Amino acid sequence: METSTRVPNPFAKRVIVVDWGTTSLRCMLVEPDGEIARETESSRGIRFIADRAFEPELMNALSSWFDEFGNLPVIALGMITSRNGWIEVPYVRCPATASDLADGIIQRRLPNGADLYFLPGITDTTRQPFPDVMRGEETQILGFGLDKEATIVLPGTHSKWAKVGQNRILGFQTFVTGEIFALMSEHSFIAKAAAKSEGIDWESYDRGVRVAENATAGDAAFLTQLFSVRTGMLANELKSEEMQDYVSGLLIGLEFRQARDCGWMKAGDSVGIVGNDGLNDRYRRAAAIFDLVTVDGGEHAAIAGALEIFASVKARSDAA
Amino acid sequence: METSTRVPNPFAKRVIVVDWGTTSLRCMLVEPDGEIARETESSRGIRFIADRAFEPELMNALSSWFDEFGNLPVIALGMITSRNGWIEVPYVRCPATASDLADGIIQRRLPNGADLYFLPGITDTTRQPFPDVMRGEETQILGFGLDKEATIVLPGTHSKWAKVGQNRILGFQTFVTGEIFALMSEHSFIAKAAAKSEGIDWESYDRGVRVAENATAGDAAFLTQLFSVRTGMLANELKSEEMQDYVSGLLIGLEFRQARDCGWMKAGDSVGIVGNDGLNDRYRRAAAIFDLVTVDGGEHAAIAGALEIFASVKARSDAA
Incomplete structure (x- = not known):
């Protein structure tokens, strides 16, 4: 749509x-x-x-x-x-x-x-x-x-979740997901074993999103979830060439999880995805894993x- | 003690x-x-x-x-x-x-x-x-x-929370707090305005810990809390020379909050702090803000x- x-x-x-x-x-x-x-x-x-x-x-x-x-x-x-x-x-x-x-x-x-x-x-x-x-x-x-009640996500370095309705932008919240991804993939020890890959490894991406989505309360801590990049490699569960897209999925998944915890959406909701910075495919896919219907905001x-x-x-x- | x-x-x-x-x-x-x-x-x-x-x-x-x-x-x-x-x-x-x-x-x-x-x-x-x-x-x-039931925190690049008792290490969890702090202070856009300071600005540190401790569910998202370094500066609430220790307090505070959410401790508990990497003073102070009694593990x-x-x-x- x-x-x-x-x-x-x-x-x-x-x-x-x-x-x-x-x-x-x-x-x-x-x-x-x-x-x-x-x-x-x-x-x-x-x-x-x-x-x-x-x-x-x-x-x-x-x-x-x-x-x-x-x-x-x-x-x-x-x-x-x-x-x-x-x-x-x-x-x-x-x-x-x-x-x-x-x-x-x-x-x-x-x-x-x-x-x-x-x-x-x-x-x-x-x-x-x-x-x-x-x-x-x-x-x-x-x-x-702004006419219809809607929740919108704008993917980016500092992505935004916003609510609109009554012809107004009602409120919004920033998530610094893209910046943490850049820091992790360019400078971190945790992900230093990651190999650059061509194209997107959607299987690894989805896996990262699911890890974020499925985590029970005792394992959901953000600062712990990031370490799964390392522990997955040590457990021979993540290959070097899978790590980059796993981290991407994990972080975007954690953004969705946190946005859900903050009340921006719940399973079954419809969410608009607006932007043109090349992340929309990733956000659409994460939305599906979080059981959301997505509306494309256009280019x-x-x-x-x-x-x-x-x-x-x-x-x-x-x-x- | x-x-x-x-x-x-x-x-x-x-x-x-x-x-x-x-x-x-x-x-x-x-x-x-x-x-x-x-x-x-x-x-x-x-x-x-x-x-x-x-x-x-x-x-x-x-x-x-x-x-x-x-x-x-x-x-x-x-x-x-x-x-x-x-x-x-x-x-x-x-x-x-x-x-x-x-x-x-x-x-x-x-x-x-x-x-x-x-x-x-x-x-x-x-x-x-x-x-x-x-x-x-x-x-x-x-x-x-290991003889007495206790929760222990070991501050570090990848800090650990552990439970001991019955003469055993019962279990543990990693939080990559120190690494995220290094990434934030050395490479991030969010904190690029931070000035290096000599010594520790405990007031800014405590403020960061309190922001993490006090956040209501709607504002507690990790990926959002990090952005407060930027929004605090824009609101003229954080000076450049306060940012470094504010971020330190915020991240360690978020570690404590997540450790609490994961069941490692609750207000009023006693927690051992073990390590010698120079972070123990910071962890002791965060523990006090989270209403914990600390036991020093020695050097x-x-x-x-x-x-x-x-x-x-x-x-x-x-x-x-």
């Missing part, structure tokens, strides 16, 4: 959407009908931009599109709007509507006269011990749709969400 | 105890009365020994003691007895007595005629999904004493344990 990701572009002309994260810069030229006409991606993430020279970097990245199509409006989102980015856009609080997000936009003008709109991230101040935060994923959640939820926020700006300016 | 760590040396002469781990080599010359007369420590752990040249390495490390005191018996323990070590000594199964461990010893002779005894590690085959294992810590547990529990195993060998050979 795939939800529609194409939203009519409220500018009724081409716009540029810039998803500028910590490690990558992605620029999309969006047609009036919401279709992506051109797309570029580079590793010029904000941490690689010296002296905060973001404006020349962006002008350089977009110069050929500006030359060809004129000074199109630019919508920027992601870590570029954070404390380490170009301009720190304050977080909008959950529960948040598209209109609340539109209120949080900070507008600037580029040297060529093009309008530049920085979208805000959101915060869930009910989380303990500190408010939880996201920047960028909220547009993907909007693109998925371009971020575009749909960004346009949705602008539709809300436009609706108000039309009414004024 | 400190338990006695001095056990009469069953050889009734000097012995050498070699604790040879992954990253370090520690040699101790033990007097007939159990006292450590000399001690050396180097970074010649088994992973740094090329071509498995363990014998020349050991002869070199011990040559001056052999010259001075003759061909003393040598007791070797730790990862040197593992698959990647000198000789793989099979694990002894829990529940295990000192005598069971003595049965698992593998004896060799060094080029100078000195006897070399490799002590076995132990395995708890009741753990899921794979049997849990330790090599070296079992001698520390023995040194703590030289490993020596006491190694001699205990030999007392058992000696008792049998005397009886034979």
